[in-house]
Amino acid sequence: MSKFKKKKGGELPAISTASLPDIVFMLLFFFMVATVMRDSTLMVKNQLPAADQIQKLDKKDRVMYIYAGEPSSRYTDKYGTQARIQLNDKFATVSEVGAFVLSERASKRQELQNVLTTSLKVDGDTKMGLITDIKQELRKVNALKLNYTTRVGDYSQNID
């Protein structure tokens, strides 16, 4: 029965691994694209003041950000040069801060809702009046943990 002769040599053919790098690269790109570093585009000037007695703001998931400052040059013709608050991706008034905090709080997990910190990223040239107003709004919604986000540096850089 020579027609059904067994093939010579039962060795398995080597599996080509040539496509393995493609798979790995695909994974690499997937993670690169899927990783969102949540950071809203800044619409205000944001030159933070310097301080050196600072504490790190770990655990990004329990922080909400409030930006304030003069609108950046792209927006000055529309919004003027008066310092404004930015929440997420749009300008806001002081009265909207409370609602923003509540909605941010509602979007977090239950166990984090009471340990949220508000990070104030405010331009150094802003007047304190606006910040006092923000702080009053935060007190109204009981968001009492506050962090004045600064850059690292000596305080004398703030005085000119």
Next chain:
Amino acid sequence: MAKRSAPEVNAGSMADIAFLLLIFFLVTTTIETDSGINRKLPPMEEQEEDIIIKQKNIFTVVVNKNNQLLVEEELTDISDLRSLAVEFLDNGGGTGEEACDYCQGARDSKSSDNPDKAIVSLKNDRETSYKVYIAVQNELVAAYNDLRDREFTRLFPNESMSFVEANKKYSDPRTSPDEKSRLKPKLGEIKLMYPQKLSEAEPSKTN
């Protein structure tokens, strides 16, 4: 010339290279963390009755609209603020029950009784610039930290670090729970010796 087929390049190790790159980037990427001055706002509830505090236990700091600093009603340069605040907090002028045995200040009877009683009151104008406000906050926190550092190294010399370093280590999520529970009572003790009593004036309704 005879047609020669190019030898196939072995691509088996390409995966290893890609993995190496992937791991390298995973390890080296540090997402930048923000840092700043932590503060706690007072709750909104109106205080039932005003607590009477002796004038000598209050250290008033006023920043006016021209970013000038008024410390205890005297025009002061910000570079002197830290030493003035340390002097005030560390005064320990109290006697009897209010005495402060670890204070190293001048024990002036016109200044604060003890660090627990001493209150720093900060007031600013609506026109004050934010960066000056931060500079003032920074110097006041620095005054507390200086004193806390001093007491920490005095009481726990074998920790071989300052209060600020210990606090940083305590809040670092990478520190082991054992280490944290070891540091916690020590930090608490120091914080009790020099409690941070920084009060900010309620914004006045009339401006």
